[in-house]
Amino acid sequence: MPIELSFATPVALPAQSGITRLYPSVNLADAFAIGLPSGASDDPDLLARFIFANQPAWIGKLTSLRDVIVARFGLKTARHLATLAHVAKAERLGIFKVYSTSETEVVVGEDDTHLDFRLSILCSAGPEPDSGRALTLSTVVHCHNRLGRVYIFCIAPFHRMVVKASLRRAARIGWPVGA
Numbered sequence: 679m680p681i682e683l684s685f686a687t688p689v690a691l692p693a694q695s696g697i698t699r700l701y702p703s704v705n706l707a708d709a710f711a712i713g714l715p716s717g718a719s720d721d722p723d724l725l726a727r728f729i730f731a732n733q734p735a736w737i738g739k740l741t742s743l744r745d746v747i748v749a750r751f752g753l754k755t756a757r758h759l760a761t762l763a764h765v766a767k768a769e770r771l772g773i774f775k776v777y778s779t780s781e782t783e784v785v786v787g788e789d790d791t792h793l794d795f796r797l798s799i800l801c802s803a804g805p806e807p808d809s810g811r812a813l814t815l816s817t818v819v820h821c822h823n824r825l826g827r828v829y830i831f832c833i834a835p836f837h838r839m840v841v842k843a844s845l846r847r848a849a850r851i852g853w854p855v856g857a
Contacts, residue, residue, distance in 0.1 A: 684846065684849045684850065685712065685846065686710040686711070686712050686841065686845040686846060687710065687711050687712070688709070688710055689709050689710065689711045689814060690709065691707055691708075691709045691818070692709065692798075692800055692802065692814055694782075694783075694800070694802065695709075695783060695798045695800050695814070695816050696778055696780075696783060696785050696798060697785055697796040697798045697816055697817075697818045698816070698818075700796055700820075701818060702820075703820065704818050704819060704820055705793070705819050705820065705821040705826070705827055705830050706795075706817065706818070706819040706830050706837075707816075707818045707819070708816070708817055708837075708838060708841075709814055709815065709816035709817070710814065710816075710838075710841050710842055710845060711813065711814040711815075712812065712813055712845045712846075712848075712849055713810050713811070713812055713813075714810065714811040714812060714813050714853060716810075717855055717856060718811075718853035718854065718855065718856060719853065719854045719855060720782075720811060720856060721801075721856070722780075722782060722783050722799045722800060722801050722813075723771070723779060723799075724854055725799060725801065725813055725848075725853065726771055726784050726799040727771060727772070728848060728853070728854050729815075729844050729845065729848045730771065730772040730844075731772075732844075732847055732851055733840075733843070733844050733847065734843050734844070734847050736843075737840050737844070740836060740840070744833070748829075770786075771784065771786050772786075774786035774787060774788060775787060775788060777796065782800060782801050782802060783798055783799065783800045783801070784798070785797070785798050785799075786799075791822065791823075791825075792821065792822055792823055792825040792826035792829055793819055793820060793821045793822055793826035793829065793830065794819070794820050795817060795819040795820070796817070796818050797815065797816070797817050798814070798815070798816040798817075799813070799814075799815055800814045800815075800816065801813055802814065813845070815841050815844075815845065817837065817841070
């Protein structure tokens with residue numbers, strides 16, 4: 679079955695992703711794929727930056743609300759992470775630290791006292807012959823304590839909405855073209 683060009687479809691974590699077997703145990707693991715039209719870039723770094731730069735406005739509002747809540751628990755806020763992009767020596771993609779890059783995948787994430795997470799942006803051939811190219815956003819989360827497990831339980835539905843909406847919006851705007 680071809681990956682739809684304008685809908686984010688839940689898929690299994692891609693076997694070729696660097697995050698699939700990263701943690702010995704995970705508290706959240708999901709992946710969503712969307713088709714890339716012919717002519718679209720297959721540079722995962724460019725596509726990731728495009729997705730993060732063009733998210734729906736409601737995601738920023740939801741992130742601000744999240745920041746107000748988690749700051750009370752001493753967790754990293756998006757505002758704090760954004761300042762790291764200006765002062766940290768580590769490469770960052772938006773608010774996230776870049777952990778690895780390859781020709782087909784960028785892995786970003788953060789580590790905190792309550793949990794560690796990684797997000798993979800992977801460009802690949804579709805799951806079946808003649809299904810075209812796909813972009814898959816995968817997330818894995820490893821919780822360190824009860825606060826992490828409660829946090830993931832509360833935000834998981836929002837996380838999935840954010841990923842799907844971000845992919846849909848990028849497809850609607852039009853993916854950057856390949857070189």
